[in-house]
Amino acid sequence: MKFFVDTADINEIRELAAMGILDGVTTNPSLVLKANRPFKEIIKEICEVVDGPVSAEVAATDYETIMKQAHILRKIADNVTIKVPLTWDGLKACKALSSDGTMVNVTLCFSAPQALLAAKAGATFISPFIGRLDDSGIDGMELIQDIRTIYDNYSDFSTEILAASIRGVNHVKDAAKAGADVATVPPAVLKSLVKHPLTDKGLELFVADWAKTGQTIE
Ligand code: E4P
Numbered sequence: 496m497k498f499f500v501d502t503a504d505i506n507e508i509r510e511l512a513a514m515g516i517l518d519g520v521t522t523n524p525s526l527v528l529k530a531n532r533p534f535k536e537i538i539k540e541i542c543e544v545v546d547g548p549v550s551a552e553v554a555a556t557d558y559e560t561i562m563k564q565a566h567i568l569r570k571i572a573d574n575v576t577i578k579v580p581l582t583w584d585g586l587k588a589c590k591a592l593s594s595d596g597t598m599v600n601v602t603l604c605f606s607a608p609q610a611l612l613a614a615k616a617g618a619t620f621i622s623p624f625i626g627r628l629d630d631s632g633i634d635g636m637e638l639i640q641d642i643r644t645i646y647d648n649y650s651d652f653s654t655e656i657l658a659a660s661i662r663g664v665n666h667v668k669d670a671a672k673a674g675a676d677v678a679t680v681p682p683a684v685l686k687s688l689v690k691h692p693l694t695d696k697g698l699e700l701f702v703a704d705w706a707k708t709g710q711t712i713e
Contacts, residue, residue, distance in 0.1 A: 496671045499547070499657070499679040503530035505540050507682040512544050519547035521600070521622075521659070521679040523578070524554060535571060542572035548619070550600045552578035553588075561588040569597050576600050576619060581609050586616040593617030600657065607641040614646060614654040620677065624660035625670065635660070636669045643674040664688055 497518035500511055503526040511517045520541050527534050538551045549572070553564040561584060565577045569592075576598040579585035589599045593616070600620040601613040605628060613621045623642060625635030639658055646652045657677040658670035664687055670678050680688075 496675065497547075497677040498685065499550075499677055500685060501526070501659070501661070501679040501681050503527050503532075503537050503541075504682070505530075505537065505544070508541055509544055511682065511685060516685075517545055517547070518677070519549060519576075519679075520545050521550040521578070521657075523550075523552050523602070535568070538568065538575060539571050542574055546574060548576040548598055548600075549574050550576045550578040550602075550620075552602065553580075556580065556582065556584060558584040558587050561585065562591065565592055565597070574598075578602050578622075581605075581613060586612055589613065589616040589618050593619065602659070605638070607638065607645055610638075610642040610654075610656075611645055614649075614652040618654045620655050620657040622657045622659040622679070625658055625666055626660035626662040628660075629662070636666075636673060639670055639673040639675050647674075664690075 498516055499519040499521050500508060500517055501521045503522040508520060530537055541549050551568045553561045555561045555564055561579060569575050569577060577592055578600040579588050581601050581603050589601055593599050598619040600622055601618040602622045604610050604621050604623045610621045623638045628635035628638060642656050655676035657679055658675040659679050661667060661678055661680050661684060663684060667678050667680060
C-alpha cells in the first residue's frame with residue numbers, strides 16, 4: 496500500500512518525506528485554507544519535496560473553468576495530479592485531462608457506482624471518503640471493499656483506489672486489508688501508526704535493565 500499525506504502543511508510534508516515513507520500528497524481547499532498561504536506556491540513547494548503524485552484540487556464546478564484551472568495547475572510540476580469533484584462536469588474534465596496524459600484524482604466519492612463512472616472516465620485515482628461515510632452512519636470500509644471487487648472484475652480498469660477521509664489507525668489497517676492501493680492519511684494519524692502500548696512498555700523495561708548492567712556501548 497502506498498502512503499500519501501493529506502495536508503498542505505509543508506513542514507509536516509518535509510518531515511515525513513525525509514523519513515522515506517511518503518509516496519505522494521493530497522490537498523483540498525479546506526487544507527489550503529488552514530495553511531493560509533497562496534495555493535500555487537504551496538503546490539510548487541510540495542512538488543519540490545515529493546516526487547510522487549501531488550493532488551491539487553480545482554476550485555470550480557463547471558467544465559470550462561475546471562479545465563482552465565487544471566491547465567494552470569498542471570504547469571506547476573510534472574507530478575501535479577488534478578483533483579476534480581465527482582460530478583458530471585468533473586468526470587468530463589477527468590476524461591479530457593487523462594486522455595491528455597494528466598494524472599487525475601476524482602474526489603468526494605461516496606458510492607460504488609460513482610467509482611465505476613470515474614474508472615470509465617480514466618481516473619488515475621478514485622477517492623472514497625471513509626470517515627465522512629462513517630460519520631453519516633454508513634460503513635465507509637464497505638465502500639472500499641465494493642470498489643475493489645468491482646475494479647477487479649474488469650482488467651481494463653487501471654484506476655487506483657485512494658482511501659481518503661481517514662480518521663485513525665484502524666482505517667489504515669482495514670483499508671489495506673480491503674485492498675486499497677493508496678491511503679491518504681493526516682500527518683498525526685500517519686505518525687500514530689508507530690504507536691503500541693506494549694512497545695512503549697517493553698522499551699521502558701529494556702532501558703531500565705540496560706542501566707542496571709552498568710555497561711555502555713562505545
Ligand atoms: C482527500 O483527498 C481529502 O483531502 C480528505 O481525505 C478529506 O478528509 P476529511 O473528511 O477528514 O476532511
